[in-house]
Each structure stands twice: as structure tokens, then as C-alpha cells.
Amino acid sequence: MPQPLATRAPAKINLTLHVLGRRADGYHELESLVVFAGTGDDLRLEPGGTLALAVTGPTALLAGSHADNLVMKAARLLAERVSGLKVGTFCLTKRLPVAAGIGGGSSDAAAALRLLGRLNSLPLSHPALREAARLTGADVPVCLEPRARMMRGAGEDLGPGLSLPRLFAVLVNPRVPVETPAVFKALGLQPGQGLPAAAHPVPEAPSPDALLALLKNTRNDLEPPALQIQPLIGEALGLLRATDGCRLVRMSGSGATVFGLYDDCDAAARAARQFRRLRPDWWVKATSLR
Ligand SMILES: C[C@@](CO)(OP(=O)(O)O)[C@H](O)COP(=O)(O)OP(=O)(O)OC[C@H]1O[C@@H](n2ccc(N)nc2=O)[C@H](O)[C@@H]1O
Ligand SMILES: Nc1ncnc2c1ncn2[C@@H]1O[C@H](COP(=O)(O)OP(=O)(O)O)[C@@H](O)[C@H]1O
Numbered sequence: 356m357p358q359p360l361a362t363r364a365p366a367k368i369n370l371t372l373h374v375l376g377r378r379a380d381g382y383h384e385l386e387s388l389v390v391f392a393g394t395g396d397d398l399r400l401e402p403g404g405t406l407a408l409a410v411t412g413p414t415a416l417l418a419g420s421h422a423d424n425l426v427m428k429a430a431r432l433l434a435e436r437v438s439g440l441k442v443g444t445f446c447l448t449k450r451l452p453v454a455a456g457i458g459g460g461s462s463d464a465a466a467a468l469r470l471l472g473r474l475n476s477l478p479l480s481h482p483a484l485r486e487a488a489r490l491t492g493a494d495v496p497v498c499l500e501p502r503a504r505m506m507r508g509a510g511e512d513l514g515p516g517l518s519l520p521r522l523f524a525v526l527v528n529p530r531v532p533v534e535t536p537a538v539f540k541a542l543g544l545q546p547g548q549g550l551p552a553a554a555h556p557v558p559e560a561p562s563p564d565a566l567l568a569l570l571k572n573t574r575n576d577l578e579p580p581a582l583q584i585q586p587l588i589g590e591a592l593g594l595l596r597a598t599d600g601c602r603l604v605r606m607s608g609s610g611a612t613v614f615g616l617y618d619d620c621d622a623a624a625r626a627a628r629q630f631r632r633l634r635p636d637w638w639v640k641a642t643s644l645r
Contacts, residue, residue, distance in 0.1 A: 360402070360473055364466035365395035365501050366451055366526070367458035367494060368607045368614055368644055371573040374542060376549030382493070382509040383539055384549075388557060388573075390519065391501040392526065393642045396451055396463055398426065400470040402443040406430050412449040417532070418460070419453075429464035429491040433471055436483035441474050452638050454532035456581075456608030458494045465498035494608075503645055505557065520563045521645045523623040527595055527630060528612040528638040529587040538609035541580035550576055567616065570603055581610035588613060594633055598626035614644075 368390050375384040396412070408421045418424060426445050434440045445467060451459035468484055471477070477484055479499055488495040493510035505514035544550070555573045558565060582588050588611045595615040596604045600622040604615045617623040620643070627641035 360470045361397065361399045362466045362469050363395050364398055364459070364462035364498075366392040366642075367462055367498055367501070368392055368524070368526075369456070369575060370570055370605070370644075371555060372575040372577055372608065373553055373555070373573070374544070374550050374576040375552055377544035377546050378509070379546045381546065383542075383544070384508060385506065385510065386554070387506045388503070388555070389497050389506045390503045390522070390644045392457070392524070392640075392644055394450070394526070394640050396459060396466070397448040398463060398466040398470065399446040400443050400467075400474065401446065402441060402474055404443060406434065406442040407444040408447065409444065410447045410449055412447070414451060414453055415447075415449045417453040418447075418449050425460040425464035425491055425495075426467040429467045429487055429495065430471060432487035432490050433468060433483060436487060437475065437477070440471065442471065443474070445470075452528040452530060452612065454534055455528050455612045456533065456606065456610045457526070457612045458498060458608065461492050461494035462498045462501065464488070464491045464495050465501070468495075468499060517557055518560045519557070519645055520561065520566060521643050522563070522566070523617045523620050524642055524644050525595065525598070525615045525617070525623050525627045525630060526607075526612055526638075526640045526642060527591050527615070527634075529585075529591055529634070530636065530638055531585055531587055531611055533581055533585050533588075533609060533611045535609040537584055538577050538581045541583055542577065543580070563618075567602055570605075570616075575606050577609050578606045581606060585611050587611065591637075594630060595626075598629050601626060
């Protein structure tokens with residue numbers, strides 16, 4: 356019997372997200388410093404038979420139908436490009452909130468491509484794998500090799516892996532989905548129109564303080580339109596900012612998840628406990644980012 360293959364699908368966090376402009380095809384040119392969390396979904400692949408998916412876990416029911424699952428979309432796109440691709444049954448343990456600005460579905464899709472790559476001896480640099488990632492969604496390429504890097508273009512233009520200090524964070528989501536296309540639409544850019552550019556090159560191996568100083572001079576341009584659509588994001592930002600030891604708060608991606616940064620693991624754990632007392636029904640997670 357072939358051994359099942361397994362991988363983690365970590366949450367993606369946009370520490371910065373500058374929208375440079377809107378292209379003629381409607382997509383937006385981005386510049387984003389992306390990192391990955393210690394928390395995420397889990398994906399297993401049991402090789403053999405036809406392509407199938409089973410989803411369990413606390414947010415399984417929110418992830419939509421199996422046919423529309425991004426795991427299946429990525430696998431189908433790869434199978435269309437690699438003849439005789441060996442497949443099997445994917446078992447997804449879904450824990451991350453859905454439509455939450457932390458790329459859960461994208462990270463699941465990228466995890467599926469990693470596992471199929473392993474099963475079929477395809478390196479992550481294989482053109483079919485890269486193309487399947489890009490066609491699955493704008494955030495999938497950066498999730499293929501989940502490590503800190505700059506992401507540009509619509510998401511396909513990736514910088515080299517960055518050596519960042521580990522950051523200690525609390526992630527908060529009010530458990531309300533926010534749809535990405537609606538947020539980009541609410542930004543209100545016309546094709547060809549841009550926002551003021553503000554390049555933010557990351558120095559080689561910055562200290563935690565240097566990284567924090569850089570983050571304070573940057574933004575998430577999707578925060579204002581997302582706040583218009585879902586005012587609970589403003590509440591999340593305000594409550595998190597007020598937790599003890601919080602150094603910076605910001606929304607990730609198109610929301611609604613927001614993150615707070617703290618000096619160390621204990622401060623983040625304390626803040627998460629403090630926050631849970633205020634909003635016991637929300638998703639609150641202390642984690643590290645890098
Ligand atoms: C905003 C970001 C930032 O990392 O994260 P999330 O909020 O999804 O986590 C991503 O760009 C989201 O990536 P992803 O969720 O994969 O986007 P897709 O499915 O490809 O596109 C959904 C829709 O978002 C808009 N879109 C997406 C990416 C982009 N650069 N410009 C866009 O205008 C388009 O309207 C598109 O139809
Ligand atoms: N494996 C999956 N996990 C989560 N959402 C998925 C998945 N597959 C498909 N989707 C769909 O993709 C959309 C975006 O979900 P998600 O990736 O969680 O968003 P975000 O990138 O904003 O965190 C949702 O509307 C959801 O129905």
C-alpha cells in the first residue's frame with residue numbers, strides 16, 4: 356500500500372498590501388509583504404484511484420461544495436497539464452475561517468499541488484505546477500513555498516525568500532465572511548487608475564524593531580473599503596489595539612481577519628486571552644509569523 360502524504364496549509368498574512376493600480380483586465384497590481392502563520396489547515400493525500408476529496412474540521416461546512424473546492428480546482432488544472440498524473444483522495448482538515456483574508460483556500464490548493472508534486476516527482480519549479488497554481492487563484496503561487504517574501508503583480512511575481520525575525524501575533528476574525536471581489540470593487544479604481552506608490556524594500560535580515568518601524572510606514576490599502584463593507588473589522592482593530600503590549604494592528608488581505616503584533620510569545624498569549632473574554636464567539640488565535 357502506498358503511504359499517505361501529508362502537509363500543512365498555513366494561513367497567509369499580508370503584513371503590508373499596497374494597491375498600485377488597476378489593470379485593463381480588472382485585476383489589481385499589488386505590492387505585498389507576505390508571511391505565514393504557525394496555524395493552518397492540514398491536507399493528506401491517499402494515493403490511488405480517481406481524484407476525490409473529504410473535508411472535516413471546524414470550518415468544513417463553510418468551505419463550499421467539494422466540486423468547487425480549490426483543492427480540486429488545483430488538482431484538475433495540474434491533471435490537465437501532466438498526462439498520466441497519479442492522483443488519489445485528499446483529506447482536508449479545515450480549521451481556518453473561510454473568506455477571511457488569510458488565503459485558507461489558496462493555501463489548501465497550494466498544499467494539494469505540493470502533495471501531487473511529491474507523488475509524481477515534479478519539483479515545485481515545474482512549469483505545469485506553477486501554471487496550475489497561477490490559474491487556481493492570485494494567492495496560490497505565493498502559498499506554494501510558504502515563506503516570507505514580497506509578492507507583486509496580481510500575485511504571480513514573487514521575490515526571493517526573506518529572512519525575517521519571528522513575529523508574535525494574535526489573529527482575530529469576527530466569523531463573518533468578506534468576499535474579495537467586493538472589497539476590490541469598493542476600492543473604486545478605474546482601469547489604468549492607481550494609488551500613490553510607496554515602495555517598501557525589506558532590508559537584509561532586519562531586527563524585530565527595524566521590521567516594526569518599516570511596517571508602521573506601510574499600510575493595507577484594502578482596509579478602508581473592507582471596513583465600509585464590514586464594520587466589525589473596525590471593532591476588531593480597535594479592540595486588538597487596546598490589548599496590553601500591542602505594537603501594531605492591521606487587516607490581512609481583503610479581511611476580515613486582523614492581526615496584532617507583540618514583543619514575545621507570552622504577550623501574544625495574554626492578549627489572546629484578554630480578547631477572548633471580550634468576544635468569546637470570535638476566532639482568536641495566538642501564533643507566530645515568519
Ligand atoms: C487580496 C489578497 C491579497 O493577498 O488576499 P485574500 O484577501 O484573498 O486572502 C489576494 O490578492 C486575493 O487572492 P485570491 O483570493 O486568490 O484572488 P482570486 O480568487 O484570484 O480573485 C478574486 C477576485 O479578486 C480580485 N483581485 C484579486 C487579485 C488581484 N491582484 N486583483 C484583483 O482585483 C478580482 O476581482 C478577482 O476576481
Ligand atoms: N479549501 C477551501 N477553503 C476555504 N475556502 C474555499 C476552499 N475552496 C474553495 N473555497 C471558496 O473560496 C472562497 C475564498 O475562501 P478563502 O480562501 O478562505 O478566502 P481568503 O483568501 O479571503 O481567506 C470562499 O468563498 C470559499 O467558498
